Amino acid sequence: MVISEGDLRAFTHDIFTAMGCSNEHAALAADVLIRSDMRGIDSHGVARLSGYVRLWEKGRINTKPNMTIVHQTPTTATIDGDAGLGLVVAPFAMQVAIQKAEQYGSGWVSVRNSNHFGISGYHALMAVEKDMIGFAMTNASPLVAPTFSNERMLGTNPMCYAFPAGKYPPVVVDMATSAAANGKLEIAQRAGKPVPEGWIQDGAGIYTTDPHALKNGGSLLPLGSDREHGSHKGFGLSATVDILSAVLSGANYGPWVPPFVAFLEPPDDPVGKGIGHFLGAMRVDGFRPVEDFKNHMDNWIDRFKSAKAINPDQPVIIPGEPELEAEAYRAVNGIPLVDAVVEDLNVLAVRFEIEKLS
Amino acid sequence: MVISEGDLRAFTHDIFTAMGCSNEHAALAADVLIRSDMRGIDSHGVARLSGYVRLWEKGRINTKPNMTIVHQTPTTATIDGDAGLGLVVAPFAMQVAIQKAEQYGSGWVSVRNSNHFGISGYHALMAVEKDMIGFAMTNASPLVAPTFSNERMLGTNPMCYAFPAGKYPPVVVDMATSAAANGKLEIAQRAGKPVPEGWIQDGAGIYTTDPHALKNGGSLLPLGSDREHGSHKGFGLSATVDILSAVLSGANYGPWVPPFVAFLEPPDDPVGKGIGHFLGAMRVDGFRPVEDFKNHMDNWIDRFKSAKAINPDQPVIIPGEPELEAEAYRAVNGIPLVDAVVEDLNVLAVRFEIEKLS
Numbered sequence A, B: 001m002v003i004s005e006g007d008l009r010a011f012t013h014d015i016f017t018a019m020g021c022s023n024e025h026a027a028l029a030a031d032v033l034i035r036s037d038m039r040g041i042d043s044h045g046v047a048r049l050s051g052y053v054r055l056w057e058k059g060r061i062n063t064k065p066n067m068t069i070v071h072q073t074p075t076t077a078t079i080d081g082d083a084g085l086g087l088v089v090a091p092f093a094m095q096v097a098i099q100k101a102e103q104y105g106s107g108w109v110s111v112r113n114s115n116h117f118g119i120s121g122y123h124a125l126m127a128v129e130k131d132m133i134g135f136a137m138t139n140a141s142p143l144v145a146p147t148f149s150n151e152r153m154l155g156t157n158p159m160c161y162a163f164p165a166g167k168y169p170p171v172v173v174d175m176a177t178s179a180a181a182n183g184k185l186e187i188a189q190r191a192g193k194p195v196p197e198g199w200i201q202d203g204a205g206i207y208t209t210d211p212h213a214l215k216n217g218g219s220l221l222p223l224g225s226d227r228e229h230g231s232h233k234g235f236g237l238s239a240t241v242d243i244l245s246a247v248l249s250g251a252n253y254g255p256w257v258p259p260f261v262a263f264l265e266p267p268d269d270p271v272g273k274g275i276g277h278f279l280g281a282m283r284v285d286g287f288r289p290v291e292d293f294k295n296h297m298d299n300w301i302d303r304f305k306s307a308k309a310i311n312p313d314q315p316v317i318i319p320g321e322p323e324l325e326a327e328a329y330r331a332v333n334g335i336p337l338v339d340a341v342v343e344d345l346n347v348l349a350v351r352f353e354i355e356k357l358s
Helices: A005-016 A023-038 A047-058 A084-102 A120-128 A184-191 A230-248 A290-305 A321-331 A339-352 B005-018 B023-038 B046-057 B088-105 B120-128 B180-191 B231-247 B290-305 B321-333 B339-352
Strands: A069-071 A076-080 A108-115 A132-137 A159-163 A171-175 A273-282 B068-072 B078-079 B107-116 B132-138 B159-163 B171-175 B274-284
Touching: A005 A023, A005 A339, A023 A047, A023 A084, A023 A120, A023 A321, A047 A339, A047 B088, A076 A084, A076 A159, A076 B068, A084 A120, A084 A132, A084 A171, A084 A273, A108 A230, A108 B107, A120 A159, A120 A171, A120 A273, A132 A230, A159 A230, A159 B107, A159 B231, A171 A290, A171 B088, A171 B231, A230 A290, A230 B023, A230 B159, A230 B171, A230 B290, A290 B046, A290 B231, A321 B023, B005 B023, B005 B046, B005 B339, B023 B046, B023 B120, B023 B321, B046 B339, B088 B120, B088 B274, B088 B290, B120 B132, B120 B171, B132 B231, B159 B231, B171 B290, B231 B274
Parallel strands: A076 A108, B078 B107
Antiparallel strands: A069 A076, A108 A273, A132 A159, A132 A273, A159 A171, B068 B078, B107 B274, B132 B159, B132 B274, B159 B171
């Protein structure tokens, strides 16, 4: 099925409203999910909506959160998300970071007691709209083993850095710190196809190309895949995300992070509250005039786009370009949804007595 | 040759003094280099001393820099290093970041018109001593090709995140954003041994295990090695370092970064001044009480150290542990120097009429 952005947004908004979200929160949460679908990151869009609903049904998501700043300085803050949707908590936290940056040059917010926040890029781009550099990261359910280990200790812990440019759209580095994102594995699982060596290991810690190995006690590998190719760096980046998001805020970290799937119970010995995020904003004009920066960003982009290509048909891709192309294409042509997702969403429609997608 | 920390420090201090550095700057620059040798990062210690001398002889390093803050807000600044040694400029910039953090919670400094700053970890750890989280990154001479390209466009652009802990030493993630650091390649070159596939490509963009390929028009690969294993992520991280260090400060970026080796001339169409760094500090107590954070850091470290090991003889390594072990060992046993480095240093001794190493 192909559906327009507007129709999918209205549907998603209605589901969040039915879950008890205020109109404002439902619109925001829908915006984060739809933006992901628009940007071609199908794994983090409405495909996750039923997952949020199930967590809410289990009482693990609070749709009427009282989000509070529990600790702060002029440029730093810790926010308690009151178990709200990360889709709502993270934009709130980013607003706090942006306000601090407006006043003092930069703002940094660590968040506890939250849930899955969708795509990092959404939050980082909020800063870019204000001519700031945006940072966003989050920890996540443990699926990744550190180098030398076969235990799931870390999430795919994404980090995002977003930079405004001038004539070009923003440069957005938005990446899981694992060799492959879980979404890519799910695609291989559905297709019954092997995955490349270096993405996952089995329960014994041996490389495997079986996409189902993760379900059977295996784990994802950090970016770098093995020690020789720098997996300790991927592990280090993932650790950085975990510490800034959770050790700093008082959220759960490492293997204590509550699972996203509702059928798995959170650990019964939590070391903090919910999952953690870390968001930041720095004013470009805290460093140099905005126009100077944007002109040099354009020059940077021009130069990298024209870097010598190994294959002339495949030029260098500027970080963020594929998502922008998807956004432009889907704005005109609509958002394609696979059957499984449509069925999933229509089960929700019946559950909440709203009109089915068609 | 094995030499004590004190003797190597005194020798290095004398060389920097002979180059015209003030006593204070010579002591600082020596401290950065010796710390690298002590931490086992031999590629960034005194092995580079003759390289700094050659750049100074070419007039590309100013040993009497007038370092200035050219732009600032309460928590951000741009510093012009006046072509000084990065070993001196970066600690100066980090002090500015720390002072801002003491007052406002965080401080962020982008640096232009600098030179190679040694190990990132030195600078980031300055913040940790103040119970802050430290960040340090720098761009560097172009050796790395972006994904899909065979042109050297980026340096090995390291990034470092350092976190204080309680009973444990700090967690220090200090990593090149390439699959392998250039130092590792140099070791293979000296030994005449092949390197693993995924570290470098030849001039045509084809994987090679020949460590000399880099000299013959090849390039290093970003962390992730190839697109399938996430080299676009390594490229994105390296781009982030380049933008924060140089586009933000007004330094040279991408292929315009001046080469570290003095026999290669800098591009004759510079887009900025010198090379760039980015340094940051955030007060831990800007987010939560320091003792709480340190207790949870200790718990994080304990849990990761005890993660299930694939091979019981090789437990998980906490980022920063190998450097600490080297530091402890070398404090007792001295610093081993390979013959080529000793010869190199003794040429400098003759050149500056100071006592040779023996």
